């Protein structure tokens with residue numbers, strides 16, 4: 001088996017999967033207990049075949065970093081957004097360099113909640129992804145159609161145009177990650193049909209190959225939207241699904257571990 005391959009209950013994936021938890025605007029200092037619990041659960045899992053990332057609110061990063069750096073299990077940390085500039089007069093914002101400085105290796109950019117709450121455009125998302133790469137972080141670039149667009153049969157067109165606008169064309173495959181998150185599936189308990197996820201992920205793979213060349217084959221494409229322990233096995237087994245971006249079910253160590261178990265042999 002090649003070093004970067006991951007095992008999903010006996011199925012070998014080309015790219016080592018990543019399961020990322022997006023805590024959104026949830027959690028106070030005592031939430032560090034969930035990270036300690038998660039580390040204990042991960043220690044008990046035999047041969048975990050995926051990387052595990054937690055993206056808490058920025059206020060918790062240094063607390064979590066103190067615990068993660070002392071732990072026995074390789075738990076990764078990420079931010080939920082970054083500014084496109086390195087520093088400057090941007091009250092309330094956080095730069096990619098600041099995230100790197102506090103111990104992050106990843107940052108989510110272009111999450112649908114940022115795109116809708118803060119009117120983020122593809123151009124802004126691309127600039128943030130570039131800033132992340134320059135700071136030595138791996139951006140997780142989110143794309144996905146709304147309910148209205150899905151019903152109108154525009155899923156592939158919308159996702160293609162988001163990819164073309166948001167992915168820095170000069171990046172190498174291992175420098176970025178894509179998360180396909182149908183907006184209507186986020187936090188709703190609704191999940192697309194397996195065939196629909198397979199079709200969109202295959203199209204994303206093809207589109208990335210056209211934007212990035214060979215690197216498009218290597219990069220990881222995550223699925224996000226109501227991933228839970230009871231549907232993770234089915235979703236993660238789909239071709240070109242190289243892991244998950246998890247919201248609600250990443251907040252509690254027990255729920256998150258239930259998802260991670262699909263990658264444990």
Ligand code: PEP
Pocket residue numbers: 022181185186187188189224225226227245246247248249
């Ligand atoms: C998300 O916010 O990225 C997400 C996928 O949320 P949930 O898992 O709660 O649907």
